[in-house]
Amino acid sequence: MSRVRVMRQPQVGVLQTNKVLRNTYALLAMTLLFSAFTAWLSMALNLPHPGLIVTLVGYFGLLFLTQKFSNSAWGLLFVFLLTGFMGMTLGPILSLYLKFIPNGHQIVMTALGGTGLIFLGMSGYALVSRRDFSFLGGFLFAGILVAFLAGLGAIFFHLPGLALAVSAMFMVLMAGLILFETSQIVHGGETNYILATVTLYVAIYNLFTSLLHILGFLAGDE
Known part of the structure; x- marks a missing residue:
């Protein structure tokens, strides 16, 4: 019986x-x-951007509630509230590109396609290679913290060059985060699908907005 249990355990995993x-x-x-x-709804209603403070309070508040209730049905509610809220904040940004930038549609679609390709590439590599990328955890945490603080500095001190550098940093970090989180799921480091979803969503959201910013700058529209 013990041999049967030993042989069946990997299958369970x-x-x-x-x-x-x-x-x-x-x-x-x-x-x-x-x-x-919700992004489309925000654009259709022509809602203004809520501003940095409201965005940060809403994001971190809903993120905290999602994590707190991640082991219950409430977690599903809060994950939709979080992602819906982030969509609402994205709507005014997309409106800016689509209405006031001549090639805005092309920039948005290119950013969307690039985000999709990076996500599929990183997650696909983690799934196929089965490599353990848990060693990236400390680097990603430190890098995201530095990039976040640098981004705040770029906003408060009106430094467009620093803002562009932060977007480039976030692109690299979010690609690494997708690789890391997918690897965590594959190797059993992450067993809560709500938390895994939030991590991947945040990576995709930041990857898209960063790529949007960089493409807009390269097109000479920012």
């Missing part, structure tokens, strides 16, 4: 990992669609 992956990608797809809907 694989089944659990596959379940987390399926649930994560399913919830991620739904939250991305919901976020796209």
Whole structure:
């Protein structure tokens, strides 16, 4: 009997990992669609951007609640509130590109396509290679903290060059975060699909906005 249990244990681990992956990608797809809907709604209603303080308070507040209730059904509610809120903040930014920049549609679509390719490439590599990228955790945490603080400095001191550098940093860091989080799921380091979804969503959101900023700058429209 002990041999049977020993041989069956890896199968249980694989089944659990596959379940987390399926649930994560399913919830991620739904939250991305919901976020796209709230962004469209924000654009249709011509809502102004809520501003930096409201955005940060709303983001970190909803992120805290999502993490706090991640093991209950409330976690699903808060993850949709979080991603819907972020979609609402994205709407005015997209309106700016689409209405006031001559090639804004092309920039937005290029940023969207680039984000999709990077996500598929990073997550696909982690899934296929089965390599453990947990060693990236400390680097990513420190890098995101530095980039976040630098981004605040660029906003408060009106430094467009620093803002562009921060966008480039976030692109690299978010690509690494997708690789790291997918690897965590594959190797059992992350077993909560709600938390995994939030991490991947945040990576995709920041990757898209950073790429949008860089493309806008390269096009000479910022």
